[in-house]
Amino acid sequence: MVTQFTLRTDKKDSTGRCPVHLAVYFDGLRLRCATGEKCKPADWNEDRQQFRRSYPLAEDANALLARMASDMLAWWRAVRAAGETPTLAGLKAALRPAPAPTPAPERLVVTEIMEFREVMRRRGLMWNTLRHYLVTANWLRDFERWAGRKLTVSGYDLATHDLVLAYLRHERALSPNSLYTVGKDLRRLFGYLRDERGLTVSVEPRKLRVACQDTEKVYLTGPELERLRVTVLPTTLAPVRDVFLFCCYTGLRYSDVLQLHGGNVEALPDGSGRVLRLTQTKTRTRVSVYLTAAATALLEKHAGPEREGPGARLLPVYQNQVMNRYLKRICQLAGVTAGVEVVEVRAGQVIKSMRPKHELITMHTARHTFATQSLLRGMPVEVLQKILGHASIKTTLVYAKIVEDFQHQTMRRIWEDVPTPAPVAADTIYTVESSAA
Template identity: 80%
Template sequence: MVTQFVLRKQKQNKAGECPVYLMVYFDGARLACSTGEKCRPADWNEDRQQFRKSYPLAEEANNLLKLMAGNVLKWWRGVRASGEVPTVAGLKASLQPAVVAMPPAPLLVVEEVMQFREVMRRRGLMWNTLRHYLVTANWLRNFEQWAGRKLTVSGYDLATHDLVLAYLRHDRELSPNSLYTVGKDLRRLFGYLRDERGICISVEPRKLRVACQDTDKVYLSAQEMERVRVAVLPTTLAPVRDVFLFCCYTGLRYSDVLQLHGGNVETLADGSGRVLRLTQTKTRTKVSVYLTAAASAVLEKYTCPERTGPGARLLPVYQNQVMNRYLKRITRLAGVSSGVEVVEVRAGQVLKTMREKHELVTMHTARHTFATQSLLRGMPVEVLQKILGHASIKTTLVYAKIVEDFQHQTMRRIWDAQGVTDSSGALDNQICAVEPSAA
């Protein structure tokens, strides 16, 4: 067998370049195929069958031709040993570099968290629920930078999980509930990868549990609510105060009062009052809340032609961060300054600090206030559950645990034989009333 490299000058292109062909002669037969290389005639040495030094990267190009000639020789020997008939297709195949099957790239945990978040979005999870997957992905990226390595799905075992939690707990000083969120997200992710995508994982998802810690809920007493109601405030703060009190009277979350419009207010058929009917943004649960005199007074204050359209907002609600910042100032001016012990777990240590209550007030404090004050006034837990839109009564019972006045009342009744009639300090205007049932 003889191999030659020939420049096909008759196939010159517009740039003046000609293709280089490989010619193979054996047993009086000839096979020809293109090498994929081309050059100008002046850059080709016909005698030596290679590129001249004037050709760019001539040494690399000539080495490629030598490699091709060696591959053709191996191919020819194999064909001759097997007794097969040489073909052009076989010749071309011998010139192609061997394709080495590369192992699939390992799945990265951070990337899978983001893809899982997208899957959950398509399945209808709400934005607030999906947001913490972004937070979890950021914490895991921080760990990767600290550890100097990527977290892979196949390599994520319990030892790695413990290392991640130790970094987040001690180096980043995350709270127990933040760690709980990370563990919950990873548990759901690995369960999805194993059960729905059939991916082999190195950890049992249910073992990625992190203990959740109950946090103290801040709420206002009836006296503190009254001080907020009558406080003399700058005109810029008065609307924020009114929205906050309206949530104290109705138990609405910020996300619901933000989107409250005229279509949510209905008058009862018997004319005995009005109710709010809405679908909660967070849980998509339909709730009905009776508008008491105090709540109606707030709405009436902002009733104007601009707010009477079907899509008009009923109350002047600002961004949540702005509302929270203003509320701290409002409650400070109103004298809500009782001491509150704040217990935190940081880096494995329990830290106790004393804070004034106004420093801890947020828009969600109104919902806590509504729940605790409703219980103090004797509202059944089952009714409160419906008004708050809780799927489980266990969630509502959390408020019963934090109302210390219940404990005080019971002890006074048992030990001092005293009936309790006004310990809650209820306002004249009832905070909440249950919607009357139809006759």
């Protein structure tokens, strides 16, 4: 093989420079291509086939030509060893090998979780679930500022995960269930990145699991409900009390009672009463709830022209934060002030404190109250599951675990042959006696 560098004086440009070409001869075949270098004829030594010293950076330019000749020789030997025919395309590829691929920028976990949140929004996830991803992203940003480094998808391993959880547990003093939410969100994110986006991750998503801790569910006893019902309240607080009681009688969540309208109320075919039929906002589960006399009375109390027509709300429901703030005052006025032991886990330590029950009351307490009071009256768990709209009966059984009275009644019936008490009329839910604290 013979390599030759020539100056193409027939292709002089406007500045008088000519391109330097490379010609390769082997086995009667000649291949020629441009080297990409140019110079004026006075700067080219035709005998030596290189740049004269008068050419700027002549030493570097001649080293480049020597490297090209060496690359040509290595390429030709490889082609010959493979038994292939040299081609012009192969020559150009050997002269100018493809640049090394630019490494892709590191994918940041915070960026990916926000993009994943948008994907989940387009797939129809509910607002509350999407909000969790936003909260998790904010916590991860706080960790990055604290640690002084970014969290990357390729670098997020179990050791990094443990460091993140340690920061959230000890520095931010998050509750165990908040940590559970972070683990759940990250588990879903990395599973999506690996299985749907085809990205390489440094951790098995299922190993990002964080244990969930059962929290004490506060509910009202029968006597407390009765006191709440009969307490004389200011006119500004009475509507809030009525909405809360209605949820105690039906088990509705705040999000469902907020949007309750006339179309949700249907009369039973046999004329024995009315029912609520609605699709739950949180789970989109279709449920049917019988309206007891107590619940019906509350609807009739607030009936009027402003409650009629399409889109009209059946009950005067305020913003959730306002309802919760008023409820604490209402329950305090009603004497719902018994002490409740609150157990929290902060920075890995169990903290116990005694707080008045009225400080713990929220709109969701009504749903807990309905579930526990229904079990105390002997409602089968399977029926309660349908009314509450739980997908799994395990969720409903949580209420059976916290109702000590229900446990006591069951043990007395089994071990002491005490007959099961007669069921209490549904319209007297607020008069049921209970020894639960």
